Amino acid sequence: MARGAACVLLAGLGVSLVAVAQPAVAPADPRPALLKRAAGETPLAKDLEDLTDHVGGRPTGTPACTRAVAWGLDRFRALKLPRVYTESFTLPVLWLPGTLDVRVTAPESFAVRAASAPASPSTSSPLDARVVDAGEGTEADFLRLGKAAAGAILLVHQKEMKTLDQLFEEYMKSRPLLAAARAVRAVAVLLESTRPRGLLYRHPVDFGALAPLPVAVISRESAERMGRLLQQGEVRAHVAIHSQTGGTNVSENVIGEIPGREKPGEVVLLGAHLDSWDLGTGAEDNGVNVALVLDVARAFMEMGLVPRRTVRFVLFTGEEQGMYGSAGYAERHKAELRDHAAVVVFDLGSGKTSGFQVSGRPELRAAVARAFSGVPGLGEEAAHAVDAFDGTDNFDFLLAGVPTFVADQDGAPYLPDYHAESDVFERVNLPEAKRNAALAAVLVWALAEAPQPPGKHQSRAEVEALLKATKLDQQMRAFGQWEDWASGKRGFPRPP
Ligand SMILES: [Zn+2]
Missing domain, CATH: 3.40.630.10 (Zn peptidases)
Known part of the structure; x- marks a missing residue:
């Protein structure tokens, strides 16, 4: 014009x-x-x-x-x-949210605020397992963990998300992270929420397929508390995730x-x-x-x-x-x-x-x-x-x-x-x-x-x-x- x-x-x-x-x-x-x-x-x-x-x-x-x-x-x-x-x-693929229960059972007992991640499979039976701190879930973190991750629930820390670029990084790292978790025979992954003050969200961890193991987002406050307890010794958790999943x-x-x-x-x-x-x-x-x-x-x-x-x-x-x-x-x-x-x-x-x-x-x-x-x-x-x-x-x-x-x-x-x-x-x-x-x-x-x-x-x-x-x-x-x-x-x- x-x-x-x-x-x-x-x-x-x-x-x-x-x-x-x-x-x-x-x-x-x-x-x-x-x-x-x-x-x-x-x-x-x-x-x-x-x-x-x-x-x-x-x-x-x-x-x-x-x-x-x-x-x-x-x-x-x-x-x-x-x-x-x-x-x-x-x-x-069908994924619909159902119920979940995440609790720390040792050395102290407390409920963990958590949301199942879209594309996460259900736990076939409730898990009661050791938690290991997987840092930010990088290649170096997995190398450091070695055999300690087998049979364990992985706690993965994340920084607060403030920009669209950081949000895309969160998405981009999901598949390699879960593939690595599966490769070391972990039984579930707990992702630290990228938002403070207990806020939970649905974080899709795969597209077009179910993830290779159960995944939930947990509140930053719970994740940080678990991280501090892990520095002092063994931490155990109970994780039960039931989602409705299916094919086309x-x-x-x-x-x-x-x-x-x-x-x-x-x-x-x-x-x-x-x-x-x-x-x-x-x-x-x-x-x-x-x-x-x-x-x-x-x-x-x-x-x-x-x-x-x-x-x-x-x-x-x-x-x-x-x-x-x-x-x-x-x-x-x-x-x-x-x-x-x-x-x-x-x-x-x-x-x-x-x-x-x-x-x-x-x-x-x-x-x-x-x-x-x-x-x-x-x-x-x-x-x-x-x-x-x-x-x-x-x-x-x-x-x-x-x-x-x-x-x-x-x-x-x-x-x-x-x-x-x-x-x-x-x-x-x-x-x-x-x-x-x-x-x-x-x-x-x-x-x-x-x-x-x-x-x-x-x-x-x-x-x-x-x-x-x-x-x-x-x-x-x-x-x-x-x-x-x-x-x-x-x-x-x-x-x-
Ligand atoms: Zn949208």
Whole structure:
């Protein structure tokens, strides 16, 4: 957009603009009205309160997740979107939380605050065993332990997590750590919580498979006490974990769409994941962005907006287990992904959005800058990050060469409650969530209305080069996903 037009847009922010649908012709620029609307009274908070307080925590595979899917369908229908439906997909492994009991039994007896880790198998019978201090579970720690680890429960210390990078380190070390624990014939692993003051969280320790031995996260305070007792002599503990585990299982994504006015076959997708972990009620991760997706759909319907391309609003499930909802969508729509002009995903709670990650594709920045021309801080002057990470629902679209845009949000307010008991409604920054909804509406409108798509579809070779350049390949290997890309199970078919 030209500078002159940007001034018109800014001027429009202060006045009451009403956009009226003109399905046959290009409508007037609705972006000022979209921004103004989201800043006023909207039901975003009410939707979030409903989802978190009535449905609550909703791991994929639980009755709560089924209720969340029904809730999402109801919401899309209430908005009278022209098309509303669900699509099923298959997850490779089932893991649902059950009961657990962790206690120190000697030299003193005390209960240990603990949460079973997603992907942890159950203990076949309750364990009563020696505890050994495995330090931070590094290679050197395992060498030092030697035979002492056989038959023992490993206590693994962790530092407090304060940044997204530290969170990724926590994920990246899981599989090698558990493989090493298994190799030394340990019987269970107790991971020290990375959050202080007794806070527990669900830390998935594997994706797409069960872990090789039982794992629980225990409170920092219990872990530190056990560590001090271990310096004085033998410590014994009782560990019983019962989780519901199984093989493949089916879940559903919820979809609502507004068919495009000129290019109904081309799709701009706005997505957020509907599932969550269960200790809290999944407000920041990711109920608030489910409410955001609903609010953007509501804005388009209220204002009668019908852009050039189809806008598809998708609430994915199966995200927490390894982005299986979006992977299932990409698989099901394989033949049409070349017609997906863009995928926009929000998955960092109500953190302030400073731009959009273009995941290793700097040429996509221009489309974002055009979408936000005239919006302070987000237009031409914003440095939309080229970084990429393997951890939300844009990923399988990226693997298929589709241009993706992930909201680059401030992680600081999100991280302390991530997957934790404290991820509840009152943690959400509602004014920021409303601003995020405004930005999502503007970006989705602009991408769906622009004469040209924001960028080309990449080939398999281009995606492969991108994975290496952004080091996404290392994350994929750490999470056990690289084989699926290499074999053509995820992303492009294998080259001949
Ligand atoms: Zn999330």
